[in-house]
Amino acid sequence: MTAKAKKNDGILQLSIMDDMTIYNAESLKETLLGYCHPGTQELQLDLSAVAEIDSAGLQLLLSLKIEALKRGFSLRLLRHSEAVIDVFELLKLGAYFGDPIVFPANWKKS
Amino acid sequence: MSEINPALETFSQEVDELLTAMEEALLGLEGTPDDSESINSIFRAMHTIKGSSGLFGFDDVVAFTHEAETVLDKVRNGERAIDAELISVLLACKDHTAQIIQHTFFNEGEPLPEELQQQGQALIAQLTGSSIVVGGMPATQQEKADHFEVDVNTTDSSDNWVISLAFEPDALRNGMDPLSFIRYLQTLGKIIEVVITLPTLPRIEEMDPESCYLNFKIVFNSSADKKTIADVFEFAEDDCDITILPPNSRQEHYLQLLADLPEDQVKRLGEMLIEIGALTEKEVANILHEQRDEDNTEVKPLGEMLLEKNILQQPVIEQALKKQESVKQKINKESNYIRVDAAKLGYLINLVGELVISGAAMRLMVDKHGLSDVDDVASTMSHLVEDIRDTALQLRMVQIGETFTRFQRVVHDVSKELGKQIQLQITGGESELDKTVVEKINDPLIHLVRNSLDHGIETPAVRLRGGKPEKGTIQLNAYHDSGRIVIQISDDGQGLDPEKIVAKAIAKGLIKPDQILSKHEIYNLIFEPGLSTKDEAGNLSGRGVGMDVVKRNIEALRGSVSVDSELGQGTTVTIHLPLTLAIIDGFMVEAQKERYIIPLSMVEECVEMSSEEWQIDEVQHYVNLRGQVLPYLRLGDFFHNNKKHTRIQRESLVVVRFGETKAGFVVDELHGENQTVIKPLGKLFENLNGIGGATVLGSGDVALILDVQGLIQHAKKRVNPALALPSTV
Numbered sequence: 001m002t003a004k005a006k007k008n009d010g011i012l013q014l015s016i017m018d019d020m021t022i023y024n025a026e027s028l029k030e031t032l033l034g035y036c037h038p039g040t041q042e043l044q045l046d047l048s049a050v051a052e053i054d055s056a057g058l059q060l061l062l063s064l065k066i067e068a069l070k071r072g073f074s075l076r077l078l079r080h081s082e083a084v085i086d087v088f089e090l091l092k093l094g095a096y097f098g099d100p101i102v103f104p105a106n107w108k109k110s
Numbered sequence: 111m112s113e114i115n116p117a118l119e120t121f122s123q124e125v126d127e128l129l130t131a132m133e134e135a136l137l138g139l140e141g142t143p144d145d146s147e148s149i150n151s152i153f154r155a156m157h158t159i160k161g162s163s164g165l166f167g168f169d170d171v172v173a174f175t176h177e178a179e180t181v182l183d184k185v186r187n188g189e190r191a192i193d194a195e196l197i198s199v200l201l202a203c204k205d206h207t208a209q210i211i212q213h214t215f216f217n218e219g220e221p222l223p224e225e226l227q228q229q230g231q232a233l234i235a236q237l238t239g240s241s242i243v244v245g246g247m248p249a250t251q252q253e254k255a256d257h258f259e260v261d262v263n264t265t266d267s268s269d270n271w272v273i274s275l276a277f278e279p280d281a282l283r284n285g286m287d288p289l290s291f292i293r294y295l296q297t298l299g300k301i302i303e304v305v306i307t308l309p310t311l312p313r314i315e316e317m318d319p320e321s322c323y324l325n326f327k328i329v330f331n332s333s334a335d336k337k338t339i340a341d342v343f344e345f346a347e348d349d350c351d352i353t354i355l356p357p358n359s360r361q362e363h364y365l366q367l368l369a370d371l372p373e374d375q376v377k378r379l380g381e382m383l384i385e386i387g388a389l390t391e392k393e394v395a396n397i398l399h400e401q402r403d404e405d406n407t408e409v410k411p412l413g414e415m416l417l418e419k420n421i422l423q424q425p426v427i428e429q430a431l432k433k434q435e436s437v438k439q440k441i442n443k444e445s446n447y448i449r450v451d452a453a454k455l456g457y458l459i460n461l462v463g464e465l466v467i468s469g470a471a472m473r474l475m476v477d478k479h480g481l482s483d484v485d486d487v488a489s490t491m492s493h494l495v496e497d498i499r500d501t502a503l504q505l506r507m508v509q510i511g512e513t514f515t516r517f518q519r520v521v522h523d524v525s526k527e528l529g530k531q532i533q534l535q536i537t538g539g540e541s542e543l544d545k546t547v548v549e550k551i552n553d554p555l556i557h558l559v560r561n562s563l564d565h566g567i568e569t570p571a572v573r574l575r576g577g578k579p580e581k582g583t584i585q586l587n588a589y590h591d592s593g594r595i596v597i598q599i600s601d602d603g604q605g606l607d608p609e610k611i612v613a614k615a616i617a618k619g620l621i622k623p624d625q626i627l628s629k630h631e632i633y634n635l636i637f638e639p640g641l642s643t644k645d646e647a648g649n650l651s652g653r654g655v656g657m658d659v660v661k662r663n664i665e666a667l668r669g670s671v672s673v674d675s676e677l678g679q680g681t682t683v684t685i686h687l688p689l690t691l692a693i694i695d696g697f698m699v700e701a702q703k704e705r706y707i708i709p710l711s712m713v714e715e716c717v718e719m720s721s722e723e724w725q726i727d728e729v730q731h732y733v734n735l736r737g738q739v740l741p742y743l744r745l746g747d748f749f750h751n752n753k754k755h756t757r758i759q760r761e762s763l764v765v766v767r768f769g770e771t772k773a774g775f776v777v778d779e780l781h782g783e784n785q786t787v788i789k790p791l792g793k794l795f796e797n798l799n800g801i802g803g804a805t806v807l808g809s810g811d812v813a814l815i816l817d818v819q820g821l822i823q824h825a826k827k828r829v830n831p832a833l834a835l836p837s838t839v
């Protein structure tokens with residue numbers, strides 16, 4: 001199981017329970033695709049358990065965002081893990097996704 | 111004219127060079143009419159001649175060149191278009207200028223003869239009269255201006271590098287992680303901005319999450335040089351299209367570096383840009399590769415490709431090109447040539463020849479007296495003598511290209527006269543050969559080219575009917591082959607008609623009607639005196655006088671000429687010539703106590719002549735050399751026909767090659783290599799069969815130099831023709 005979901009009035013909350021890398025990109029994509037149906041108004045992704053994210057994972061997030069824009073539902077990323085923040089910082093992606101990023105208290109100083 | 115004043119002499123040389131340059135540029139303009147460099151060079155020629163003539167008070171020259179200069183100035187400013195007609199007139203002007211300068215030179219103070227005056231006026235009228243004035247700039251210039259526009263959003267980020275990464279779909283599967291490269295990039299500087307684009311991304315349903323759709327554009331601030339930055343992505347090169355555009359501040363840095371580059375040699379654009387660090391070697395290699403791979407026939411210049419691909423900003427490329435041009439000009443100006451009297455050079459070569467002989471004599475003495483302590487010194491000296499010999503001979507070597515380019519003019523003029531469209535293609539112009547050979551080959555070459563122009567290439571109408579391109583092609587080609595130079599003149603014209611030649615030859619009594627000749631032999635009949643296949647003698651050729659002279663001239667140079675043709679397809683004349691006439695590397699052999707020299711370049715191999723190993727046919731005179739039928743000649747028997755001689759137990763076979771024919775010479779002893787100074791034989795021995803010259807050996811003895819070509823013919827004659835090898839035809 002790579003993710004688990006809670007449903008509440010068209011708002012889907014999904015916790016990604018695994019890494020987001022090339023190794024599980026295929027199954028992750030299938031899972032995410034499964035939630036992109038017409039009934040969805042908002043998809044919330046909880047990224048707190050993502051210990052590792054690579055280009056494939058990032059690419060998946062980006063294409064999900066594009067898909068969401070096309071279909072007209074909103075995608076919100078919640079509780080970014082350290083690995084995710086790292087990548088978002090590197091590529092200045094915070095503004096693109098537009099979700100508040102909460103830095104943990106023990107955030108390493110780069 | 112009693113004596114040429116040195117300043118005048120310089121002037122005459124300068125005029126010569128300028129006019130030659132002008133002619134070259136004019137002919138070049140035929141292909142590329144808006145080549146501003148050529149136009150400038152023509153203008154410069156007229157301008158400089160006018161100026162210098164003024165200094166010497168040659169008013170006629172000044173008056174004429176002034177008119178030409180005025181017209182050329184208009185051309186230069188784009189006020190007048192240059193076309194084939196104007197080029198013709200300008201070529202005539204060039205000739206006229208040469209003529210009037212010649213005249214004023216030798217008849218100082220006298221007015222120009224009526225004839226020249228009229229010619230000059232006619233030319234001026236042609237120059238200034240029937241001209242079409244074109245307004246504005248040529249369209250091509252306008253297009254060019256548009257072309258150089260650079261993407262705005264890549265150049266405005268003033269002080270930062272712009273790195274574009276476009277990953278291949280397989281990048282992720284190949285284990286690349288684009289993020290890791292970018293992470294590593296951070297160690298070199300500061301990432302200011304990242305733009306991620308996914309230009310090829312399909313809808314999420316069709317997307318393959320293991321394929322890479324990511325493209326990055328990274329604005330990067332760093333003081334590292336281009337190579338260091340490029341190295342970050344070294345491992346991604348196969349899976350990623352990388353362009354690194356340097357920041358504008360770098361640009362100034364590059365411009366500075368370009369200005370500081372030493373001007374000692376002309377470098378290629380890519381080399382210069384690598385040297386200043388604007389490009390990496392990899393980038394240049396890739397671009398050059400792409401340039402070669404491009405399918406379209408028009409190859410884009412490197413600079414243009416760099417701009418198109420946004421690898422480098424325009425000012426840097428422009429500056430580099432400018433620098434290249436200025437270095438080129440500077441080097442041209444500085445080209446260090448010394449004009450040497452040919453007689454002095456000839457004397458030097460003669461002396462070197464004597465030196466070679468006395469060197470050999472000394473060697474002999476040292477060996478004879480067994481002076482081991484002198485041995486070292488003697489061998490050092492003979493090495494030096496060898497070097498001196500080579501260098502001395504090099505001095506006389508000139509490239510044949512210059513001779514070839516002169517034919518551009520011949521082809522241009524004659525094709526116009528005959529109403530044909532003919533282009534001349536030159537290859538191998540860099541092949542070098544002795545100056546005396548070049549001088550002597552010029553006339554035969556002119557003759558052969560004219561033949562091709564006149565008899566070979568058909569009129570455009572005939573060509574079109576024959577399914578050939580309207581424009582005929584004549585090719586001049588030169589290359590080196592086993593110590594000789596081969597010159598080929600080929601055309602794609604109508605070719606030789608064997609039947610016609612045979613009919614003519616029978617009519618002239620050159621052959622008997624029942625004689626059966628091979629195709630090759632028939633073609634070679636055209637070198638017989640009095641034979642011309644053209645029905646009517648023309649202005650240029652066709653009188654049947656000439657090809658025999660061509661052959662004689664070439665043979666006088668110890669060369670040979672042959673012709674091959676395909677009816678309706680074209681004709682190729684091949685000339686073999688020795689590179690030099692003075693000294694050769696020889697191979698000394700002995701037969702019946704007589705020493706002979708074979709030019710080393712023609713020796714293929716030496717084998718022991720024993721009947722068990724090679725099947726020798728004494729009657730038919732051939733050897734079975736590893737399955738090849740090889741005609742052979744016993745040198746001893748050949749040169750001492752009526753002398754009784756003793757058979758020596760061990761004989762050797764020297765296999766020689768001339769062009770594509772081979773033969774073996776049977777000799778008693780092999781003496782090995784020998785530097786041979788060729789001494790011509792006197793008039794008395796001119797018609798000797800098989801001997802090309804003589805040389806003096808170190809011992810003072812005379813050795814005969816074999817005419818290999820003649821001897822091979824001899825050897826072949828003795829063999830039953832039915833056995834002739836396919837490879838010897």
